Amino acid sequence: MAFTRGNTAIQSALSESGGNGGRASTFASFKSGSSYKVRINSLDDVVGYEAASVFKVFDTTPVEKRSLYHKAAELLYLDAKNAKDESTAEAIRKQAYLVKPKPRYILAAIDLETGEKLYVDLTKNQAKAVIAVVQKKAKKLDSLAFELTKTGESTSTAVSLTQLDEDELDAKELENFGKSKGVEFADEDFEALLQYKGEDEQLDDLYQFDRKLADRVAGKPSVQAVRDPFDDPSGRIELTDDDMPF
16 A cells, blocks of 8 residues: 555645545546535545656656656766766756655545545645645534635646535535535545556656656666677687687
C-alpha cells in the first residue's frame, strides 16, 4: 500500500519539509473554475501518496519508492554538486526539482449533486488549505456541507473549502446529504485510483523531459565501448584471420 491515510497524511501535508455512496473509479475533473458541493465524513478521508509530474511534459503519475523518476532526480542533484560554478549548479537543481516525485493528496467526499463518492487530487499546498478547514470543523462534520472550489491558472491555482448554510443546498442536495451520513471509504477505493507505470512507461516520460538524462537513467553508455578481441569471457582465446598481424 503506497499511500497514507488520515492523521498520517494530514501531518505530511502540513509539515514544512451519494446517497448510496457508489464507488468511483477515477479522479473527478477539477480544473480551474470547478466547484463541488460536498459532504466530508472524516479526517481519515484525506489520503497522501507520492507522484511525479512535469507541467506540459507528462501528467501526474503515482510512484513507488525508488522509481526511475527518483533516479533521474538523484543523477541531476549529483551533477549539481559537481558543477563548476553556482549558477550552473542552481540551474541543474531546478531541473532536478521538476522531475523529483513530490507529495500529493486525495480528498474523498460525497458529491451532493449526484450522491456519489468523489475523489479530488490535490497538491500539497492545495491540501493544506482544505485540511485547515476540515480540522477546524472536525467535531461538526456530521452536520456540515461545504463547497470545494478551484481558481487560478497554470501552476498558480488555489483550492478553497467553504462551509455552506442549509439554505444554500437545493432539495436534491439536501436529500443526498442526509443519505450519505457515515459513508466510508475503503483502502481499495483509493488503490483503484492509483495506477502505477512500469519502467518502460517511466522512461518514455523521462525521454519527453530530457533525452540525455533518460539515456543515463536507462544505463546507455555515451560512447560505445570497443571490444578487445582477446577479451573472451569463457577464458579461451579464439583467433580469426582478422586478429592476426600477417
